[in-house]
Amino acid sequence: MQVTVEIYRQDAETGASRFDTFIREVDPKDRVLDVMMEIKDQDDGSIAFRKSCGHGVCGSDAMMINGINRLACQTLIQDLKGSLIRIEPLKGLKVLRDLIVDMDPFLASLQKVTPYFIPKTTAPVREQKQSIAERQIFDDTTKCIMCGACTSSCPSYWSNGEYLGPATFVKAHRFIFDSRDGGDAERIEALDDRDGLWRCHSIFNCTDACPRDIKITQAISELKRYIVARR
Amino acid sequence: MYRVSVEMLSWLLHKITGFSIIGFLIFHIWGMAQMSQGPDAFNRVIETYKTPLFRVGEVLLLAAIAFHGLNGMRLILGEFTHWAMQKHKLLLIITYALAFVVAVVGGYLMWVAE
Numbered sequence: 001m002q003v004t005v006e007i008y009r010q011d012a013e014t015g016a017s018r019f020d021t022f023i024r025e026v027d028p029k030d031r032v033l034d035v036m037m038e039i040k041d042q043d044d045g046s047i048a049f050r051k052s053c054g055h056g057v058c059g060s061d062a063m064m065i066n067g068i069n070r071l072a073c074q075t076l077i078q079d080l081k082g083s084l085i086r087i088e089p090l091k092g093l094k095v096l097r098d099l100i101v102d103m104d105p106f107l108a109s110l111q112k113v114t115p116y117f118i119p120k121t122t123a124p125v126r127e128q129k130q131s132i133a134e135r136q137i138f139d140d141t142t143k144c145i146m147c148g149a150c151t152s153s154c155p156s157y158w159s160n161g162e163y164l165g166p167a168t169f170v171k172a173h174r175f176i177f178d179s180r181d182g183g184d185a186e187r188i189e190a191l192d193d194r195d196g197l198w199r200c201h202s203i204f205n206c207t208d209a210c211p212r213d214i215k216i217t218q219a220i221s222e223l224k225r226y227i228v229a230r231r
Numbered sequence: 232m233y234r235v236s237v238e239m240l241s242w243l244l245h246k247i248t249g250f251s252i253i254g255f256l257i258f259h260i261w262g263m264a265q266m267s268q269g270p271d272a273f274n275r276v277i278e279t280y281k282t283p284l285f286r287v288g289e290v291l292l293l294a295a296i297a298f299h300g301l302n303g304m305r306l307i308l309g310e311f312t313h314w315a316m317q318k319h320k321l322l323l324i325i326t327y328a329l330a331f332v333v334a335v336v337g338g339y340l341m342w343v344a345e
């Protein structure tokens with residue numbers, strides 16, 4: 001089938017932007033990333049975008065495809081329902097060039113909730129046991145690949161870059177609800193803040209955008225209840 | 232331009248109706264102040280409120296309040312219960328359906344009333 005691919009271009013130095021249009025013959029089962037690689041290979045080698053593993057694991061190629069954030073490597077042409085493919089960079093993050101955005105603010109936000117395991121005891125003498133039920137509580141949020149599709153789909157984040165954003169809450173959820181973890185205090189200090197959890201208005205854009213199908217809005221509401229119940 | 236889903240539309244409508252209701256309250260207080268000027272002023276204001284423009288406005292106000300109130304209840308339920316988060320699609324449909332019924336039935340009753 002024939003598709004029209006519109007790719008957002010932005011000059012790194014001047015910041016001038018435009019859309020470049022390419023018409024290509026593709027297989028409906030091709031992925032958007034395949035088509036982009038082909039265009040870069042055969043039509044215009046100057047198109048800049050991130051990709052790494054190409055299999056939905058590394059989270060490098062999150063971009064806005066036909067108005068929704070998705071991974072280019074997970075999106076099939078046939079899933080897009082139509083012959084127009086419009087590819088734009090993630091919203092809410094500064095565009096450095098073409099489809100490449102500055103992920104630094106996103107990663108800095110993740111750091112605020114100490115995104116690593118903090119043991120309850122200083123020196124565990126043996127392995128820390130966890131039941132299946134205890135693991136199940138935060139199973140969903142362990143799947144995050146930190147692609148940024150959720151945070152950059154959030155209207156609250158678009159209007160306020162200081163807002164921690166859904167990805168940070170997913171990370172916080174993963175550790176706060178871990179029965180072995182003891183780092184609640186510092187995480188909650190960051191979450192229970194004017195730029196924290198309470199700017200979430202349950203818009204569900206994050207849940208829709210997540211390529212790992214994490215129920216993000218649900219995880220955020222669990223965190224909200226947890227923090228309110230602690231008071 | 233990011234695709235507007237029903238959830239995102241609800242968030243937008245919630246903001247728009249919220250600001251509209253605040254706007255109405257300010258206007259309402261101003262109207263009450265006008266009415267307090269005496270019997271003639273009172274009658275004049277009431278006559279203005281009987282014009283088609285204001286009657287349509289009243290029905291729109293009811294629709295805005297119905298949606299804002301019901302959508303607010305949906306959001307509160309989602310914040311407080313796991314169940315509401317899992318059934319959020321169903322709750323969205325109920326919100327819109329109830330708001331529609333309240334606006335149409337209430338609007339009709341307001342329209343036919345003298």
